Amino acid sequence: MGKLGDMKVKLTSLDDDNINFFYSTRALEIKYTSKSIKTPFRALTNGDLNAKGNVPSDMPLYSPIAGIHKPLTANKTLQILTENEYPRKLIRSLENLSQQMQHSQVILPIIQPARKAIDDNLKSEKAKDKFLQNLFTIQKLAQLDNICIPWLDYPTKKISGKYQAILESSDDNFIFLIDPRLRPNELAKVSQFFREQIDTGRIHFLGILYQPVENVINSYNVLWEMFKEKDVALMMVDIGRYYQNFNDLSPSHLNEFILGDIFVPRVYSGGGSSDDDKGKAKKKRHVTERLRIFDSNNLTVAPIANYGDDSWLNLVKNEMNEDRILHKLQHYNEAQEDSNKYQILNYISKVHEFLASTKEFKHSQEYIAKEESKAYIEEKATLDSALKSVKGQSKLIC
Numbered sequence: 001m002g003k004l005g006d007m008k009v010k011l012t013s014l015d016d017d018n019i020n021f022f023y024s025t026r027a028l029e030i031k032y033t034s035k036s037i038k039t040p041f042r043a044l045t046n047g048d049l050n051a052k053g054n055v056p057s058d059m060p061l062y063s064p065i066a067g068i069h070k071p072l073t074a075n076k077t078l079q080i081l082t083e084n085e086y087p088r089k090l091i092r093s094l095e096n097l098s099q100q101m102q103h104s105q106v107i108l109p110i111i112q113p114a115r116k117a118i119d120d121n122l123k124s125e126k127a128k129d130k131f132l133q134n135l136f137t138i139q140k141l142a143q144l145d146n147i148c149i150p151w152l153d154y155p156t157k158k159i160s161g162k163y164q165a166i167l168e169s170s171d172d173n174f175i176f177l178i179d180p181r182l183r184p185n186e187l188a189k190v191s192q193f194f195r196e197q198i199d200t201g202r203i204h205f206l207g208i209l210y211q212p213v214e215n216v217i218n219s220y221n222v223l224w225e226m227f228k229e230k231d232v233a234l235m236m237v238d239i240g241r242y243y244q245n246f247n248d249l250s251p252s253h254l255n256e257f258i259l260g261d262i263f264v265p266r267v268y269s270g271g272g273s274s275d276d277d278k279g280k281a282k283k284k285r286h287v288t289e290r291l292r293i294f295d296s297n298n299l300t301v302a303p304i305a306n307y308g309d310d311s312w313l314n315l316v317k318n319e320m321n322e323d324r325i326l327h328k329l330q331h332y333n334e335a336q337e338d339s340n341k342y343q344i345l346n347y348i349s350k351v352h353e354f355l356a357s358t359k360e361f362k363h364s365q366e367y368i369a370k371e372e373s374k375a376y377i378e379e380k381a382t383l384d385s386a387l388k389s390v391k392g393q394s395k396l397i398c
Helices: 046-053 074-082 085-100 115-121 125-141 156-169 184-199 217-227 251-255 311-319 323-330 339-369 373-379 381-397
Strands: 007-015 025-032 035-038 065-072 106-113 146-149 173-178 205-209 233-239 262-265 292-295 300-303
Touching: 007 339, 025 339, 046 065, 046 085, 046 339, 065 074, 065 085, 065 233, 065 262, 074 085, 074 115, 074 125, 085 125, 106 115, 106 125, 106 146, 106 173, 106 205, 106 233, 125 146, 125 156, 156 173, 156 184, 173 184, 184 217, 233 251, 251 262, 251 339, 251 381, 292 311, 292 339, 311 323, 311 339, 323 339, 339 373, 373 381
Parallel strands: 065 106, 146 173, 173 205, 205 233, 233 262
Antiparallel strands: 007 025, 025 035, 292 300
């Protein structure tokens, strides 16, 4: 795998004619040596690989773009500042994941402290600076081709100077992360700095820390307007599996028509846990209410209880037609009182989602490339309804 200096990101189509307020999307071509990657696109993550490693199947998972997603707790953030053991483990983990993803052309690290970690352990500018220096060294020792610069809540007026110094101190390929919870007018100032770096070819990728669109509608509008015509890939990172407010719609497939070129799903620390696995009260629910399956027909990740029949099993069969997998799914009731069996089912559902969602992105790419997004959206009633509900606000508050 080579450096991003060998890479070009080019806007190929923009479906934003200011007539239909309910969606805005675009397509990019990411050229890596002789190979070309088209967006919108779902990246392979270490969460997907972890799920695959726990599924009884020899089916390989492959993607030209992979994301190493490492969310950091307050304790781990503090250890990066003060200890030796966790940095050593993190270096080893990044090395191992990079090796597992060696067949991907581009590996993008996403290493972000939680908000509590920043508030508790990175309050001062000195602490933020030290953390960035240590994290840079960790990534270099792990021999990563691309270096993540997390969002650390520097004062907005200092961000340009800090980031300029980082860019001037090294010719590495940096992926800067942005928190859309920043006030829109402040976000516009930060974005202007990035626009200038994009124009010089210094930056090819920007990561957006995912927030539900209704929480940051004006920030997403700012980011879209600032970058929609720029040759930069916007990565929507830490994005969840389903959107309960919109009938369990996949947030990745919703944001495809709001903001984002590459989607990097959330990876839970500790393996394959998900929102459905947390809390004693939720564990008492029936397995049919906990196990979720991605349906490309309506872009939802809904509990199998919602299907009312075995159609969910056919969805899995379309992508993973293997006897060992189908046998476990057919006997899902055995997982009701057996957490290990349930976890296997959950891993299967996530591998299926990666395969089916990746295929669906290729389908939507065809419409977006022709600037016919409206036709695709109208095929997906749940998506159509959600976009009209969420993006309709933009007509009133832009």
